[in-house]
């Protein structure tokens with residue numbers, strides 16, 4: 001597991017029953033509510049006024065729930081963007097928090113049938129919403145993103161191709177990434193995004209690892225590839241700058257929790273002979 005995936009011991013159960021030891025992941029909009037003192041999700045049968053409650057499952061005998069705050073934030077609580085909860089919660093609770101935010105968002109955005117506008121109901125036997133009128137079934141959305149770290153050169157002379165979008169924090173660069181389109185394989189999506197965003201060709205595309213990214217519901221699928229040819233040509237409007245950086249002189253990088261950073265760190269370690 002990693003900080004954005006569910007803990008291995010977590011057992012999904014939409015029909016989990018609340019108890020005195022239950023943990024509640026309550027959201028105010030997209031902000032997670034924590035107790036002000038301990039900076040933890042709320043417990044003790046959720047003293048907060050909530051709506052849109054959903055069972056999440058069970059972790060080591062404690063059932064877990066997600067819900068939306070109904071009303072103003074009472075004293076004794078703080079709310080933080082889910083991303084900011086990294087470092088406040090441990091990996092285990094952070095993994096559940098990401099899941100909780102996605103399940104709550106699924107309920108918020110599937111109140112009515114997209115085909116006939118009838119109010120949807122929870123399925124009795126799986127995590128889905130069903131239309132009682134026309135039978136349409138909706139599942140929590142997962143949007144796959146292909147991400148590629150492109151390298152050239154060998155050993156300590158290795159360089160990595162990094163790019164920055166116009167909305168990135170100042171000075172930060174990352175790997176090439178984009179959403180997979182309908183009817184594309186991951187490999188085709190990876191090559192297409194590279195061609196669109198930086199205009200180069202690559203070879204030796206290899207799957208590395210993946211990571212759920214619950215902001216709001218992506219699945220990042222990480223690849224590595226070797227530069228083959230072409231001039232770097234940043235895509236207008238999408239890519240502000242793209243260039244090869246020596247592994248010994250990297251710019252500001254994405255946070256350690258991200259798969260982009262994991263791909264870059266791995267490339268650096270390999271280039272410098274540490275793995």
Ligand SMILES: [Zn+2]
Nearest residue numbers: 113116131134
């Ligand atoms: Zn319907």
